[in-house]
Amino acid sequence: KQEVTQIPAALSVPEGENLVLNCSFTDSAIYNLQWFRQDPGKGLTSLLLIQSSQREQTSGRLNASLDKSSGRSTLYIAASQPGDSATYLCAADNYGQNFVFGPGTRLSVLP
């Protein structure tokens, strides 16, 4: 059974810092891994999707990497801004087992 964990649970940083969010999964037989952002009271916003055959994806200031063998993915946010404050979720899409979400990392970027 797939289990997904995220570290840290919460993070508070001053504006401008580069930061890394970590995601770990127990079953490496994933179809893909996704990173999402959730703002208070809103639905998920998809940030990056990494297929199982890929090692990283980049979008603007965001870079996500995937290491299936070690069961890890990281989300790197460069030059953080107050508007980046949100909860960040990773989710492993297993073959035939649907989605398993991590508990999320609450990020606060202070002006």
Place this chain on the structure above:
Amino acid sequence: GAVVSQHPSRVICKSGTSVKIECRSLDFQATTMFWYRQFPKQSLMLMATSNEGSKATYEQGVEKDKFLINHASLTLSTLTVTSAHPEDSSFYICSALQGSNTEAFFGQGTRLTVV
């Protein structure tokens, strides 16, 4: 943590029929529920936001007459795919917000196959 139950986990239906997917919050009241779908090799995308006792808010490009959402109670929201076609085959997942809490809890998802 709170539990959201989604049913069924898998369904195969014939083209032209309707399919109902249920999303229940088992141990909390959910004033807001979200419905998402994911096509193969694509990202999970928000379809609609469902608020208890009011009409759902659909995202651009989602047909509200095809994807009927009912959120009649604080613990149940349903998504009905009407007159399903093979192109509706997808993975559908719901999530529920616990009051004003920012944390959302996800159902297990439903894999719909229309043949």
